[in-house]
Amino acid sequence: MTELLLRVRDLRTYFVTEQGRGTARAVDGVSFDLHAGETLGIVGESGCGKTVTSLSLLRLIPEPPGHILPGSFIELEGRNLLTLAPKALRAIRGNEMAMIFQEPMTSLNPVFTVGDQIAEAAIVHQGLSRRAARARAIEMLKLVGLPDPETRVDHYPHQLSGGMRQRVMIAMALVCGPKVLIADEPTTALDVTIQAQILELLNRLQDELGMAVILITHDLGIVAGTVDRVLVMYAGQVVESAPTPELFARPLHPYTEGLLASVPRLDTPHPRRRLHSIPGQVPAATAWPAGCRFHPRCPYAWDRCTVEEPPLLDAGKGEPASHVVRCWLLAEPARRTRQP
Numbered sequence: 495m496t497e498l499l500l501r502v503r504d505l506r507t508y509f510v511t512e513q514g515r516g517t518a519r520a521v522d523g524v525s526f527d528l529h530a531g532e533t534l535g536i537v538g539e540s541g542c543g544k545t546v547t548s549l550s551l552l553r554l555i556p557e558p559p560g561h562i563l564p565g566s567f568i569e570l571e572g573r574n575l576l577t578l579a580p581k582a583l584r585a586i587r588g589n590e591m592a593m594i595f596q597e598p599m600t601s602l603n604p605v606f607t608v609g610d611q612i613a614e615a616a617i618v619h620q621g622l623s624r625r626a627a628r629a630r631a632i633e634m635l636k637l638v639g640l641p642d643p644e645t646r647v648d649h650y651p652h653q654l655s656g657g658m659r660q661r662v663m664i665a666m667a668l669v670c671g672p673k674v675l676i677a678d679e680p681t682t683a684l685d686v687t688i689q690a691q692i693l694e695l696l697n698r699l700q701d702e703l704g705m706a707v708i709l710i711t712h713d714l715g716i717v718a719g720t721v722d723r724v725l726v727m728y729a730g731q732v733v734e735s736a737p738t739p740e741l742f743a744r745p746l747h748p749y750t751e752g753l754l755a756s757v758p759r760l761d762t763p764h765p766r767r768r769l770h771s772i773p774g775q776v777p778a779a780t781a782w783p784a785g786c787r788f789h790p791r792c793p794y795a796w797d798r799c800t801v802e803e804p805p806l807l808d809a810g811k812g813e814p815a816s817h818v819v820r821c822w823l824l825a826e827p828a829r830r831t832r833q834p
Contacts, residue, residue, distance in 0.1 A: 499706050500528040500551075500570055500591075500674055506563040507543075507550045511780060518779035520546040520560075522730035528674065533700065533707045535721035535738070537714055537753065541776040543730040544710045545596065548676045551575070551708075552587055570674070589619040592667035593676040594660075601663060602651040608635075608662045609647030612669055619670050634665035638695060657688035664695065671703060678710045693720055715757045718742060726750050729776060729787035732806065736817035746809055746819045748792045786822065794830055798822055 507521040521543045528534050536544050549555055550562055553575060568575040570591060575583065595601040603611060612634055613627035622630060628647065635643035638661040651659055660680060667675055677696060681689035697720065700707055709721055717724055717738065724741045726734040726749065734747040745751050755770035774791040777783060783790055789799040799822055807824040810816040823830050 496532065497530040498527055499530050501567070502526050502528075502551070502569075503567040505547065505550055505566045505568065507546050507555055507560060507566075508563060509560045509779075510558060512559075516780035519730050519782060520779050521550060522782070524727070524730075524732055526725055526732070526735065528706050528708065530673070530706055531700070531704055532723065533709060533721040535717035535724045536708060536710045536727060537712060537717060537724060538727035539712060539776050541779070542727040543779075544712075544727055545678055547727070548593065548678050548708065548710055551676065552591060552593060553583060585619070588615045588667075588672070589670045590672055591674040591676070592670070592672040594663050594667050594678060594680050596679045602659060604651055607648050607650055608654070612647075612662065612666050615666065615669050630669060631665070634669050635662070637668070637699070638662075638665045639691075640665075657691065660688075660692055661695070664692075664699070668699060668703070672705060674706050674708070675700075676708045676710070679712070680709070681711075681716065689716075696720075713757075714753050726753070729782050730779060731787065731820060732818075733788065733820045734818070735806075736809075740817055744817075746817070746824065747788075747821045748794055748823070749788050752791075786820070794823060796829060798826075 503525045505521055505524040506519070509518040509520055511518055524543070524547055526534065536547065538544055546555070551568055553562070555562060562576060566576060570586065575586070578586070602608065609628060609631040612631040613622075613624070616622045616627040616630045617624065632643045632647050635646055640646050640658060640661050646654070646658070651662070654662065664680070680696065681692050693716065696707065696709075709717065711717060721738055723737050724735065725732050726741075726747065728749050734741065734745070734750045741750065742754065745754050749772070752770065752772040756772070772791055777787070777790070785801045785803055786792070786795070786799040787803075789795040792799065802822070804820050804822045806818040806820050808817070809819050809824055
């Protein structure tokens with residue numbers, strides 16, 4: 495096992511809504527570890543808490559209306575990020591832990607060149623002069639495969655294509671050589687060819703730089719050949735966690751089964767058969783169901799599921815707690831009689 499970089503325990507991030515509509519429990523008790531050089535995938539539908547989890551790691555949650563509850567714990571190499579002073583936290587953001595945001599066009603500043611935006615982090619965190627930071631920006635644009643970096647460094651975001659802007663975002667995140675990179679839906683709104691290029695780029699840079707990566711996506715097809723371990727989130731909680739080959743070979747939570755069944759397959763015997771869909775939708779974060787939060791959509795649910803919330807149960811056949819599942823089917827496997 496490689497060095498432990500990031501340890502998250504019982505992370506709870508809530509938002510107080512307006513007009514008395516209650517408290518949105520967006521992230522509600524998430525725990526995981528991240529080791530050096532590892533790629534961790536966090537998957538789930540929109541609204542399950544993936545992005546709020548990533549923003550919480552960097553303490554980018556707007557307060558108010560959001561707040562990270564006492565008892566939550568985020569530790570980066572022995573430092574509790576939730577107790578750091580603002581100045582110490584700023585020294586970590588973009589330097590030791592960086593993030594690629596979901597929408598590059600809204601994340602990049604339209605009135606500054608991409609070179610200036612990449613160079614800013616090197617000036618702030620590494621004390622480089624403007625001339626040296628510009629050279630570093632060109633070097634990063636070359637590293638991420640942007641054509642003609644000496645010219646592109648002086649371009650504005652609107653002058654670049656979507657794939658180019660995403661590469662600029664990656665260059666910004668990597669300019670200081672972070673130990674942890676959080677990639678939030680890095681291939682959203684890109685065509686499949688560019689998606690493959692971006693994922694291949696992240697894999698290559700991870701191998702070259704030795705950083706750990708948290709890849710956030712709603713697409714299990716993307717994580718299949720990319721990540722080492724998968725966290726499946728639903729309704730603010732982790733419902734299943736396992737090494738990637740184990741999860742795809744033996745999905746145990748009904749929600750994971752549904753996600754995997756929704757992935758298009760080339761070997762299907764009925765090419766015109768409709769894709770599987772999970773009935774219903776993710777409930778509002780202000781009104782999670784009692785008991786198992788997935789039970790209103792679950793084909794296997796019975797009385798116990800509606801009243802008693804399951805803990806994460808160990809389903810690993812080898813290493814303890816390598817495969818955990820938040821489902822009572824693990825305790826009563828005979829109940830798994832219907833197919834989703």
